[in-house]
Amino acid sequence: MKNYDYSAIEKKWQKYWEEHETFKTDVWDFSKPKFYALDMFPYPSGVGLHAGHPEGYTASDIVSRMKRMQGYNVLHPMGYDSFGLPAEQYAVTTGNHPNGFTQENIKTFSKQLKELGFDYDWSKMIATSDPEYYKWTQWIFKQLYLDGYAKYIDMPVNWCEELGTVLSNDEVIDGKSERGGYPVVRKNMKQWVIDQPAFAEKLLEGLDEIDWPESTKSMQRNWIGKSTGVEVEFDIVGGGEFSIFTTCIETIYGITFMVLAPDGAITESLLDRVQNREEVQAYIDETKKKNDMDRTELNKTKSGCELKGVTCINPVNGKEVRMFIGDFVLASYGTGAVMAVPSHDQRDFEYAVAHNIDMIQVIDGKDGHIDVTDAAMEKTEYLGKGYKLINSEEFTGMTVEEAKEAITVKLEKMGRAKRTVNYHFREWIFARQRYWGEPVPVVHTENGIHVLDDEELPLILPELDDYKGKNGKAPLENATEWKQYDRNGIKGVRETSTMPGSAGSSWYFLRYIDPHNDKEFANQELLKHWMPVDLYIGGPEHAVGHLMYSRIWNRYLYDKGLAPTKEPFKKLVHQGMILGENGVKMGKRFPKYVVNPSDIIRDFGADTLRLYEMFMGPLEVSKPWSQSGVEGAKRFLNRVWNFFTEESNITEDNNGALTKVYHQTVKKVTDDYEQLAFNTAIAQMMIFVNAVYKNGSCPREYAEGLIKMLSCISPHIGEEIWSILGHDDTIAYESWPTYDEAELVEDTVEIAVQVNGKVKAKLNIAKDEAKDKVLADAKAEESIAKLIDGKTVVKEIYVPNKLVNIVVK
Template structure:
């Protein structure tokens, strides 16, 4: 009789064993084996600890890395913490304690929880982005970006959150409020550090063709970059001045009936002295400054704006004067900050013209669009021709594009251009808990970056961690700010880097985390990169995943990264929902699942098995307590059979040969494709067959436990030891299957009488017709009446007896 399965004792035993024996420590210099680098998007160590969604993605990479290790790979599977961020700073503001203490306690809690889940992380390579030995190199890379001209200090409109006292990036603003805290965000001009993302646009677009990522994520990045090819055209302003627009539809230029400028742009400010309705315009500008870019573009449904009375632009193609408006859907930070409006052939322009009672001119032949919503196919269909366009009338759209462009080029008012929606990455935050920017503003206004030997520039401790009047908390560090070294006198930068800085290159540091002389050894980077499998949430598609690609590409172009793309394969895990089918959170606290509670009651192996068996990894799934219990029952069932020596035999009577080989093949294939739910299902089928037979060949039993140990490592190790093995199962060889055993020697075929199925028979695949018919007639002996007129046999498929 087997001992009762005691998950607590078994899991504590093996977690202690793995830690004491450094079972999963990777010798990164061992180049004798093929490498496999599995990586999770590392967590922010919040005070709340792990939630039920964390183990899902982590278990997925854990299973893969365990299998690869058994397959003979040298596996790197590290874990660390994205440990700079607002929560720790807000804790410091509230308590007066240094945020590092709070962060370190949270890291201890997270690490303890992760170890309790049995993940095969190499803890000797743990990193934290707030560790000076790490952010020394974040500062160093940023310095290199500056020296190469990609990091710039410019005056620009930013998203300012007064409550948080900092600038926010576009992806940190939702519906005009901060993502964290939901505080109001306004637009204002500030000197900011930015990284020139558009400079990398083409390389990023090309790189998407080389990586195994979800197509939806690649498409999001393409759309975020927003490449478009068109023409930039200059427009003079009546009375002096000019501005430029960019268009991909130059063929519609004769249909312009108004122009729209960004309310917060310099062009409008330069015209204010000539505007006849200054109060109305200024009021509109003030309202615009309260909106985020997202509110002004994607979410803009009102088509708001106002006319700059007294201001007219001159259409360079025909000399006609058109009124000028301002509209918040035009952004000063994107393109030229001005657009031409052709309401007869653009949906947005059409709606704006209707709202503001502006005339329309149709210039593409097709359905009359003056009284109904525009549809693109109405004028861009093949063969559509221009009308009301002077000498270009009668040309097709394609012909007119080129001809009008040539005319404007000859006038010297147009240039062919490739444009991007991509904008500068705002790279400064008026916060304390982030990487200090290692530069000094000299008395003459120039910028001096610290020499390498002065890095890291370490954050000072403060008595007051809250910024005041829009100024960064580091303004409170009066002594720290002063810089007088190397013959340089000046004031340090008091903004810090965004939380995305460290996560943009952390995957490199795992490979060589203790290197004091460089961010990572180049030989090691060449061996280990790219990351073979990267698992994390889809919410990072145009944030972290874009930033990491940019930093890697910069390092690659400068000979500091061996690969163009850092992440070879990317997988997004689905969300673990509450049992009510809604995202777990504060709204329904009764449906929030704490993984530690599940581990306590059912065990880590049960939690891991359950989350992998819930459904496809990429799909969101609701929690179900009954199914958690079902996962525990399966583990217990495996325990009860395979820990009993009498149930295992050294002989093989063939009863399980086919199902075992099928199981090894399917589990191997499914693990490789991260189809863990179907792999587990196959193992369950095998165990059911084992129970039916009552005995299991030892070789098959060991093969099953090896595969199951990737999902349930604690019970896998324990059963392996009970089977008589003294070493960890982690480095055992992965089971193989016999392909010939998968081939059926027999086939099931239907037997019909006069076209109706009357029986089913099993025959040898190579059985001859006469033998098959004999077996078929035997099966029909009680069902066949009348005389047989005809006997038909379709080899391997069907027998049909025609009788009267």
């Protein structure tokens, strides 16, 4: 028996793979079916990998290795989402260019990934901060602008003075920046945006065509938030007008107040007319400290302020309606105003109770009245289909369905309404007042915006003496010479905002296919062959961020004839989180439970780490780390090593003793790998190894089949045993083991033996055995014979291959 020196073996094969470029993909080889596996690429932080990273990466690695053995041409690349705030803060703190910091981190990450034995094609590595890459990010942005999807508009944003930049909603927590905890306020700024709503319908349709978790599809549908309804125009007493959007036009006679966005244009136009301006202005200022999430989903207080002295007119009955501002109404969503019908909407009801506003019931309820006590707060609901209108003039007595149409027609004839579709989806804010991001390839001139010519790309970031913005301005404002543009008779100032971190990650899956092309972002023939991505694995936290942005960019390129598929990712799987041994997320709060994969590799080996993480439980669920589990995984690999490296244990003949369990194992492992059910695949291989030990020997064909399957999970030990079994080449391109369906059929079955309907014994019989033989064997079984001895057998029941029931008295 050879010594299992995992450290030496793993180094040996990692060196072999690198020197032989074992996993380099010839993307122009169209002779085989393709398989494109992709991991959500990491941000190369200075901390390096943690134990959660290898889980998803190992899963894609296993499938890639199996597919390669099954004859597929496999593309499995890796790269880095390398623009971002941590590198920028490093630059601000040290005065050093963030690229050096980023490159060092990339080296660390790459070293750790190679130590784990992943089958990445490193020749196709990309980094979003590489000018060779972001040239094409800029080029795609340029096309978006020329086609009217990228816009430069004035809009409310989350502004952090201390960081000197705009922040996205998910970067703001309780009115403060997620990074640093600095105050954030809402303010209007000229801002680059991508028109996401323009893609809403196509994105909704696309969700029906892809194999994604239903929970993720649901989150995207909700985020897009399609609503079909009516936009109604209201006059403001004393002059002016505004519109609201509603899906419940049949309740319009129940309006008792209006709520406007505090920071919206409608409110601003009314400030000089309100009688309580100081109170209103204070509420507006307070609202600007909150992000959209705080103002909507997290809003529990129903805070607000009346615009005293200002009312509007309900167009269906001419009645005056009080007007309020409330922070749950967003200027950037819909019209920035909502009609409130407290009798038939929970939010409106709670707001009306909080502000002592009248209610008018307009849909007949079961008890015919509205209860405004605190106890009823959770009971108020919209009374819909099948109910009839009350207190609604000529529409009283109509059903909700009838009234919805009739009231819409009346308002249309009055010229006060139009049918429309609204989306929760809003513009994607596409600029940051930061240094470490893609420069926006435009110039501001006296005549408007000039986009750079293709030959001027990439527009490379200049080096600065000071990477921190000043007086609310972007760091690139410090690049005095770089800012000035004078070319071909065009003079102006470059845009000094940079793109958000999500820009480069919105199309990287296309660039991997042809990463060194300097003529186009990727060759069209290659894209047609390789897209879509067959398997995409990553965390669920990206459901409405990265995954949505990627779909938008891909769909835009598809519509433009530059991407071959409507959807970029055919199958998506979210891996669960690996928790600390205390069952909570690994992190700064519980540092002693943070597991460094390099430590596990040092003490147990990469193969053990990979095997353990796949055996912990279903890939999609979160599970706690267990040191004893790691030790168990190591023991199993030791058992495999001890048996299959002993020449005398491997036989050239086959006595059939392992035939059934081997074919069962090949089938289950193959099926489980396809379904990403790695824990049960490993369990089946353990069953086979136990059978091998019990048998004392193993036919060569079965030994090699097991090592092929195991090598997908633990590739180093797989390669080493493969070589010990007499092979000179890598196992990576060997053919996948097959199974015979005929060998899966069971010869015997276990049946239950009952006495008077109660199970008293189990009996193994030949499958489809004759009834008389089964009954005789059942009655002869020792425990059954005792129970029926001296008693009269009334009836004997036999359900073939399932049970025997002997009725006695």
